[in-house]
Amino acid sequence: MPELPEVEALGAYLRERAVGREVERLEVASLSALKTYDPPPSAVAGRTLVDAARHGKFLDVVFDGDLHLVVHLARAGWLHYRESFASKLPLKPGKGPIALRLRLADGSGFDLTEAGTQKSLAAHLVPDPALVPGVSRLGPDALAVDLPAFAERIRGRRGQVKGVLTDQQVLAGVGNAYSDEILHAAKLSPFAITDRLRDDQVAALYEATQRVLTDAVSRSVGQRAAELKGEKRAGLAVHARAGLPCPVCGTTIRSVSFADSSLQYCPGCQTGGKPLADRRLSRLVR
Incomplete structure (x- = not known):
């Protein structure tokens, strides 16, 4: 399971490569992975990715206009960054490892994947990370306490x-x-x-x-x-x-x-x- 150091590193990786890039679309391949429906995935289209933050073990991908894709990778989830995708066709819902795909307008982007049969990866598209139940219950960050x-x-x-x-x-x-x-x-x-x-x-x-x-x-x-x-x-x-x-x-x-x-x-x-x-x-x- 990705923990504080890995999620911190994934955030830094996205900040280095994706901040400032326009989003083409967010595709959902695993309907169970996206835990919210309002705003819909289409709400990120045309927005700019402005930051990638961390809340405990949650990764927070931030778009302009106060929209956040907050992800808990669970035990077998991971983020795979692509400089380009093999196909421009939208993902089809199915049983493969890809849960969500964020395509950027320049052709790059990333997949959120989950191995195994127990699917626990959870993504929330929200205007405020505090609206995610797991985030709202977090104690202080382990590296931020005296x-x-x-x-x-x-x-x-x-x-x-x-x-x-x-x-x-x-x-x-x-x-x-x-x-x-x-x-x-x-x-x-x-x-x-x-x-x-x-x-x-x-x-x-x-x-x-x-x-x-x-x-x-x-x-x-x-x-x-x-x-x-x-x-x-x-x-x-x-x-x-x-x-x-x-x-x-x-x-x-x-x-x-x-x-x-x-x-x-x-x-x-x-x-x-x-x-x-x-x-x-x-x-x-x-």
């Missing part, structure tokens, strides 16, 4: 730190992959309970959040959209690396699986050498 505000929000939502860190109403932008990386850098168990964290542990978590996300943004911004996924994988220390040695201590990285997701961690760095039970409620010391 330590006192961070501590208040983390401790204010009691639960396992992995789940609280990825709760978009607590902090916006952190997902499954970077939460694993942050907790590894902070040397914290993903099952640690937030309101039991010592001051030094909260400070380490804050520092790790800022460092991991800032480093990921710096590595991602400037990359071509097609290269961002590979760049993300190359920078991961524990996420999706179960069975491999930890790059810090050499301990074998382990995984905990849930119904529709999993987490990875290093027992040597994070849990005193003890493996976590592979179920949501662990009996290990937190």
Whole structure:
């Protein structure tokens, strides 16, 4: 799933290539992807793309006249920029990977695609991003809070730190992959309970959040959209690396699986050498 660094990089990519260009049309291939109907997709035709912003993990493509295409790429969504399209014919609704296509008047543009059978990509065409339910519920951006505000929000939502860190109403932008990386850098168990964290542990978590996300943004911004996924994988220390040695201590990285997701961690760095039970409620010391 694209998280804060990748969405930030996609926004920068669009700002570099598409800002100032006139829109020819917005085509909808997956009717379930576009969650709004007023204004209609035809409303973007003839407008100028003026910005590409980010709200947590939401990408906001901004057109003149206060119109926004706000996109959540979900687990398997992505943006593919095209200098030109193979065909000028409009997309036909179907079962392919393309959900929406934005054509610019100069022949370039981008596709929003989603792999797999579970279609969760969501696009909203709105006059104000705050009208998108997911945006209106967002907490402060993970890179925009200071330590006192961070501590208040983390401790204010009691639960396992992995789940609280990825709760978009607590902090916006952190997902499954970077939460694993942050907790590894902070040397914290993903099952640690937030309101039991010592001051030094909260400070380490804050520092790790800022460092991991800032480093990921710096590595991602400037990359071509097609290269961002590979760049993300190359920078991961524990996420999706179960069975491999930890790059810090050499301990074998382990995984905990849930119904529709999993987490990875290093027992040597994070849990005193003890493996976590592979179920949501662990009996290990937190």
